[in-house]
Amino acid sequence: MQAERGRAWVPWLVTVLVVLLAGGVLYLAHRGSAQSQAQAEEARKAADEATARARDAEAARKQAEEKLAALETEHAKLSSEKEQLSTEKEQLSQTVQEQEAELAKLKDTYDDLQDKMKSEIAEGAIKLSQAKGRIQVDLVDKVLFDSGDASISKRGQEVLKRLGGVLAKVDDKAIQVSGHTDDSPPSQKLQATFPTNWELSVARAVNVVRFLEEHGGVRSRRMIAAGYGETRPVSANATPQGRARNRRIEVLLIPELPAKKAALKTARDSR
Structure with missing residues (x-):
């Protein structure tokens, strides 16, 4: 009887052990699952952080590349500007040297x-002036021509030979010779040859140019002959002194234009 009672609680003991074992297994399984989830969450967070760091690193890299490109562009621009400034400085220095040489040559001339011409300058027959890179020689008509005539007088020939000796050495200026008159018309004797002061002023200028070329050694391609008649007076024609000042020959030394200067240099070099 006691033996039967002892065997009766065995199933209950087994059941309790099974339940306890199952509970332990479930507990362990749940704990393992929780740990796995925690580990998975930590792994996900780590992956997210790594992704974020990678994005930040990529953004920083792109920003650095953009800054580098901007710096390289700025460096190239500064280099170009520096080179341009250096070129401009050289050109300016060359221009200054050329101008200084030009002024020195102008002063020598x-x-x-x-x-x-010191004797004619002293007596007032010739006036010499210089301004803006130009030299102007004003010769009153009586030093070159007889009254009312376009032919060069003996004294005029001697004066023009001395003038030509200077002008022949000028190789960088155009030489304009212009004739001017007062407002009195040519005398009746001259009107058949020179109907107006235009013809008389042009004829005088042309004769001076021809004489400078033939007897003064001045190159013809450097000279220009022009006649202005009575249109450009330098004094009033109301007095004999004023009319005498207006009857003149002007010799103007003019700086050549760069294009013309280059063409003349090419022509000289090709000889």
Whole structure:
């Protein structure tokens, strides 16, 4: 009887053990699952953080590349500007040197004219002036021509030979010779040859140019002959002194234009 009672609680013991074992298994399984989830969450967070860091790194890389490209562009621009400034500095320096050389040559020509024409300058027959890279020689008509005539007088020939000796050495200027008159018309004797002061002023200028070429050694391609008649007076025609000042020959030394200067240099070099 007691033996039967002892065997009766065995199934219950087994059931309790099974339940306890199942509970332990479930607990362990749940704990393992929780740990796995926690680990998975940590792994996901780590992956997200790694992705974020990768994005930040990529953004930083792109920003650095953009800054580098901008710096390279700026460097290229500065280099170009530096090169341009250097070129402009060289050109400016060359221009200054050329201008200084030009002024030195102009002064030499002016001083030479003063020396060769000093007697006529002293008596007022010739006026010499210089301005803006130009030299102007004003010769009153009586030093070159007889009254009312376009032919060069003996004294005029001697004066023009000395003038030509200076002008022949000028190789960088155009030489304009222009004739001017007062407002009195040519005399009745001259009107058949020179109907107006236009013809008389042009004829005088042409004769001076021809003489400078033939007897003064001045190259013809450098000279220009022009006649202005009575249209450009330098004094009033109301007095004999004023009319005498207006009857003149002007010799103007004009700087050549760069294009013309280059063409003349090419022509000289090709000879």
